[in-house]
Amino acid sequence: MLNIIICGAPGSGKGTQSDLIVEKYTLKHLSTGDLLRKEIAEKSELGKTAESYISQGNLVPDAMIIDILSKHVENQAEDSNGIILDGFPRTVAQAEALEVMMKKLDKEISVLIDLKVDENELIDRLVARGQTSGRTDDNLETIKKRLDVYHCQTEPVNEFYKNLNRYNAINGMGTIDEIFERISTVIDSKR
Ligand code: ADP
Numbered sequence: 001m002l003n004i005i006i007c008g009a010p011g012s013g014k015g016t017q018s019d020l021i022v023e024k025y026t027l028k029h030l031s032t033g034d035l036l037r038k039e040i041a042e043k044s045e046l047g048k049t050a051e052s053y054i055s056q057g058n059l060v061p062d063a064m065i066i067d068i069l070s071k072h073v074e075n076q077a078e079d080s081n082g083i084i085l086d087g088f089p090r091t092v093a094q095a096e097a098l099e100v101m102m103k104k105l106d107k108e109i110s111v112l113i114d115l116k117v118d119e120n121e122l123i124d125r126l127v128a129r130g131q132t133s134g135r136t137d138d139n140l141e142t143i144k145k146r147l148d149v150y151h152c153q154t155e156p157v158n159e160f161y162k163n164l165n166r167y168n169a170i171n172g173m174g175t176i177d178e179i180f181e182r183i184s185t186v187i188d189s190k191r
Contacts, residue, residue, distance in 0.1 A: 002027060002082035002191065003107060005089070007157065008115030010146045011122040011129070012172050013179065017115065018086045020180045025187065028080040030072050032065055032087040037135075055136045057145030059090055059153060066097045073101055082110070091153050095160045111190045112161040113183055115172035122147065 002025055006014045015031060022029045036054065039047030046064070053060045069088050076083055089095040102108050117125075123143060130138030137146065161167040168186045172179055 003109050004084045005112040009150045011126040012115040012117045014086045026081045027084045057142040062093045095157050112166050114169045117172040
């Protein structure tokens with residue numbers, strides 16, 4: 001069983017690399033950003049609440065995202081080799097809740113992969129993505145806010161996993177294939 005967390009700043013390539021990891025290792029992909037955007041597209045009550053946070057570049061409340069995520073973790077497909085969490089945990093409170101969730105299911109996080117990308121490159125990537133993504137949060141003002149939120153609220157999660165000896169930083173600069181190669185080397189060393 002391989003349970004992976006992929007993290008990194010907005011624009012670091014978590015979604016792109018997750019797709020490649022899912023295909024190679026047959027994992028179930030859980031992206032909290034995608035789950036929230038689905039709720040927004042369906043105009044559910046939850047989606048409406050989430051949108052007010054997301055469009056401002058803020059995180060949605062911990063209790064809300066933990067509730068959504070736990071349902072999906074529990075329903076993990078029997079035919080997958082494990083899960084890849086993309087965009088979760090984004091706060092230390094979420095990391096603590098995840099540990100409890102996994103313990104209850106008698107599972108554990110195998111490794112955390114942290115994609116490291118220079119700040120200027122992140123901004124360039126997100127601004128470029130905004131031209132085609134249609135995402136309301138891919139504009140310069142909101143991008144800067146998301147990067148601030150990342151440094152203040154999400155980076156401390158790295159310390160949490162360093163203390164558990166699960167933390168691996170990966171150079172997220174280069175071609176998609178080069179980065180995937182680096183990630184695969186780390187995953188293969190954990191199997
Ligand atoms: P990115 O990594 O480019 O910011 P995501 O799709 O992962 O994109 O997330 C988009 C937005 O969804 C975040 O800015 C945040 O508002 C919300 N979100 C996603 N995951 C979480 C989470 N685990 N906790 C709180 N908010 C979240």
